[in-house]
Amino acid sequence: MSKIRFDERVAIVTGAGAGIGREYALELARRGAKVVVNDLGGARDGSGGNSSAADAVVSEIKKAGGEAVANYDNVATMSGGENIVKTAVNAFGKVDILINNAGILRDKSFLKMTEAEWDAVIAVHLKGAFCVTQPAAKAMKDNNYGRIIFTSSTSGLYGNFGQTNYGAAKMGVVGIMNTLKLEMAKYNVKVNAIAPTAYSRMTADVFPEEMGKKLQPKFNVPLVLYLCSEDNNETGRTYVMGAGWYGRTAVVCAEGACLGDAKRDISVEEIRESFSKIDKLEKAEPANSGADIFKYMGPLLS
Numbered sequence: 421m422s423k424i425r426f427d428e429r430v431a432i433v434t435g436a437g438a439g440i441g442r443e444y445a446l447e448l449a450r451r452g453a454k455v456v457v458n459d460l461g462g463a464r465d466g467s468g469g470n471s472s473a474a475d476a477v478v479s480e481i482k483k484a485g486g487e488a489v490a491n492y493d494n495v496a497t498m499s500g501g502e503n504i505v506k507t508a509v510n511a512f513g514k515v516d517i518l519i520n521n522a523g524i525l526r527d528k529s530f531l532k533m534t535e536a537e538w539d540a541v542i543a544v545h546l547k548g549a550f551c552v553t554q555p556a557a558k559a560m561k562d563n564n565y566g567r568i569i570f571t572s573s574t575s576g577l578y579g580n581f582g583q584t585n586y587g588a589a590k591m592g593v594v595g596i597m598n599t600l601k602l603e604m605a606k607y608n609v610k611v612n613a614i615a616p617t618a619y620s621r622m623t624a625d626v627f628p629e630e631m632g633k634k635l636q637p638k639f640n641v642p643l644v645l646y647l648c649s650e651d652n653n654e655t656g657r658t659y660v661m662g663a664g665w666y667g668r669t670a671v672v673c674a675e676g677a678c679l680g681d682a683k684r685d686i687s688v689e690e691i692r693e694s695f696s697k698i699d700k701l702e703k704a705e706p707a708n709s710g711a712d713i714f715k716y717m718g719p720l721l722s
């Protein structure tokens with residue numbers, strides 16, 4: 421089996437000072453990549469910050485003979501994102517791989533959620549994905565090569581009590597991916613989303629400890645690194661994983677029901693009449709762009 425290597429590749433991992441991000445950074449470096457270890461070093465809720473988290477991972481990589489440089493910028497600002505990318509270009513000359521991984525939590529049931537809790541989570545996960553990815557994508561375009569990962573979550577894809585802010589941001593990054601895969605295709609940039617599962621600072625009070633022992637952050641690494649490798653040709657996909665299980669998830673569109681003739685009015689009662697057909701997911705297929713719905717509308721449009 422030929423080894424997947426990242427020699428001569430430059431990777432940025434945001435939030436790489438702890439948890440899953442740290443594992444990505446260590447394995448990328450072990451496999452030859454030059455790594456920018458970004459981490460603000462704040463608390464789980466995003467408050468505070470210090471350089472020790474990123475520095476510790478950089479020295480771990482260097483001790484093992486790898487190449488890495490630390491960056492302490494906040495992903496949630498444009499200047500932070502630009503500086504993260506500049507750190508890669510100044511130290512190693514380019515950017516080939518970006519793993520958007522940095523994250524915080526401010527859980528609260530929707531009826532109690534404050535504007536500050538909403539804004540903080542959207543800023544790091546959703547705006548942060550824009551702030552880092554835009555300058556990175558510009559650098560990748562210039563090199564006609566790139567691999568971008570957005571970190572989603574089952575909380576956004578499927579829902580989780582107390583996480584409307586987090587879930588909105590995590591589904592939002594899938595929205596960025598859906599369009600970016602189209603815009604970056606001609607520059608040989610593959611863009612994918614992942615929803616990891618790991619026992620980390622973020623989830624230490626969510627998973628029971630026994631289960632936590634099996635949900636090790638390192639089990640998220642192999643699929644994410646495969647998606648970041650030259651071997652990967654998939655783009656616009658979303659994968660879910662944990663404990664050594666890996667699967668694909670997708671937004672699908674079903675056959676539905678064509679009503680009327682695209683001229684006459686359609687009544688609310690006709691919808692009631694056809695609702696079970698409209699609601700059916702049998703034969704649903706993943707949709708790859710907004711244009712995909714026209715195939716279902718076909719009989720009405722021809």
Ligand code: NAI
Pocket residue numbers: 434435436437438439440441458459460461462463464466473493494495496520521522523524544548571572573574615616617618619620621622623
């Ligand atoms: P973690 O809390 O262990 O690590 C997140 C890292 O991001 C921390 O080191 C933190 O300092 C850094 N960070 C936070 N805000 C930052 C900012 N503004 N700029 C730069 N760095 C910042 O969390 P974990 O579990 O490793 O999560 C990694 C990613 O995976 C996050 O995006 C999280 O939302 C996502 N995720 C994790 C799941 C899990 O089961 N642990 C489940 C689904 C998604």
